[in-house]
Amino acid sequence: MELELDRVDEIVEEYANKGNDKSPMIPVLQDIQTTYGWLPEDALIRASKLMGVSLAKLSGVATFYNEFRLKPLGENHIVVCTGTACHVRGAPMLIEELERNLGIEAGGVTEDRKFSFEGARCVGSCAVAPVVVINGEFHGNMTKKKITEAIEELE
């Protein structure tokens, strides 16, 4: 599928016009990701040309920060918090359950693109650990059973 790249031009332009004295790589990438949901290679190539920075440098920034994705997400995206509190309250078991249930590893997408899931560092809701974020919504005190039910509901 051909990607509509005009938005990239607009984003780069927007920051170039801000007259800010800082190199805008991070906010440009953030906006590209907000637009496409991930960072498509073509968009990176385009942005690097427009910004006059090498693709290597831009990719360096894109791969350095956890926020940036170089793969698209599934229709439903599940984030399992793997912070310390979640870890001691059983997050690893939740990840294994998801891996078995969806047949993909953390960071992957199901073949039908219906689900993707990943572990996150800490989503800062430690008091209700373990926490799972399903399509942006926080769910505290998660169990394997509850996660399976949630997936069934989305299927």
Next chain:
Amino acid sequence: MTIIGSPSDLEDLQEKAETEYQSHETLISMCGGTGCRGGGCQDVIDELKSSLKEKDMEDEIGLKITGCQGFCEMGPLMVIRPEGNFYCNIEPEDVDDILERTIKQGEPIERLEYVEPESGEKFIKEQDIPFYKNQGRIVFENNGHISPTNIEDYFAVDGYSGLKKVLFEMDQEEVIDEVKESGLRGRGGGGFPTGKKWELCYQQESEPKYLICNSDEGDPGAYMDRSIKEGNPHLVLEGMIIGAYAIGAEKGFIYIRAEYPLAVKHITKAVDQAREYGLLGENILGSDFSFDIEIMEGAGAFVCGEETALMASIEGKRGMPRPRPPYPAESGLWEQPTNINNVESYANIPLIIRNGADWFNSVGTDNSTGTKIFSLVGKVNNTGLIEVPMGITLKEVVFDIGGGIPGGKEAKAVQTGGPSGGCIPRDMFDIPVDFDRLQEAGSIMGSGGLVVMDENTCMVDVAKFFLDFTQDESCGECPPCRIGTRRMLEILDRITSGEGREGDIEFLQELGERIIDTSLCGLGQTAPNPVLSTIRYFRDEYEAHIYDKSCPAGVCQDLIYYHIIDEECQSCDRCRQICPVDAIEGEPGGDPYVIYDDICIRCGNCQDECPFDAIEIVPGQREGEE
């Protein structure tokens, strides 16, 4: 909206806001923090709003949607003032009862009252609940009272009085001296005296100077800063503006984690409001001091909590640290003098200025003054955010405030300081929590994560968890950290999968010490701490993994097995049905069931499913098998 052009304008506004704040007979403070949102508070809030309207009660009953009130475990929760009645685990269906019975008739609703899990005792007043009673809240004092998106509420609680005081009654050196005298030490973990840091930056001649708020709370298991920004963002802004005045900065940055959307929203709104009122911008409050703030969203890298890496990130580069000196005070952002403090440090500043250094340092210990906010989480009954005087013992934190360990289990350790900290064993719970004593015990204060661990937490697994984190977050710049943490993780992986060998413990210690000595930045210099401190206090667990091939806590999957207790098994077949790999054999109603270890993947589903508690985890590997 009008620009506040003079100190008396501010006083008028404060007075007006206070009158408005007190205009309701009854005030419902509903927690709208992230924890309660996870518990579904938005539905309760919607119901409250529509019911108040329907019942025509909007005039006499005020409704405040506050930031985090701390007791996240019990959310959604509310406090009804002035009585101070506390309701928790509220559902939308409860709203009608709350309005009709409690508010109209003063009748308590028993099912919404807090019940202490261990004693079964009931509490109705917020201030009587052990979780709150044993705290000492100063930074958090107003979190449960004000609406964070409403600057008038902050005015109502004396907000920006500290700023007024410094701009019109104090010169820069006096502000710095006051902060020095307060004894405030950096709340981000390092514990460097804040006043001294400001003085260093103030003394630099080069212009412009920058001021940064480090709000990249990357420490897993900690969310104090998030809750301050969400619950009382103007307190942080006021602290930053005071700091900027003291050092002579005209531009500030808030570097905030993009993973905290609500905090980003609230702080952004607060900055806009402050600008509208002329609390940011040119000639603040009619003085000749000008200062403005820009918000920068971090893109998720733990190393960016390190100040030089954070500055590289603001400059738009990969967040790689650089050697110090020169310190940021001398050469920071774009090589200009820069002052960088953590959120909680700034939040303390307005209180110090308003109430004086002596008021502040009367709380806490000699070398650690004031309070500290901790996120009390893990295996403890009352989880949430707590603010306690420095010097409180871990025992008081875990048992008096935290209410002990759930399920009658034994506490094993408390982990402080996140990936840079260490584990403190139960028999040392009497030590007072302050910067120096924690360090002596092989941990650090850190930013305030306090994770409680019980007998079912494996300390080798915890050490591995942190190393997995730090080796992944290592920026890769210096080899001791990049390669060293990876090697340590490989050894821990081996140990927890039953491949540990003699000499591993000693090698981990030696490697850890080398990494500490030779790494470039704080990440590497502290990364081995979780391993070293667990070896120091829990060496026997490492030895059990290595020599007995057994995980005493029952966590490491290669060093445990699941066993069906013959006497308990009722042959109900449930375990066999739920097993994802057909590792269980038996006939319904027949002999007790059996688990085949070579097929079993140790997922624990059978144990969760068994209604008779007939399935147990046994540490070690079953006799007669590999």
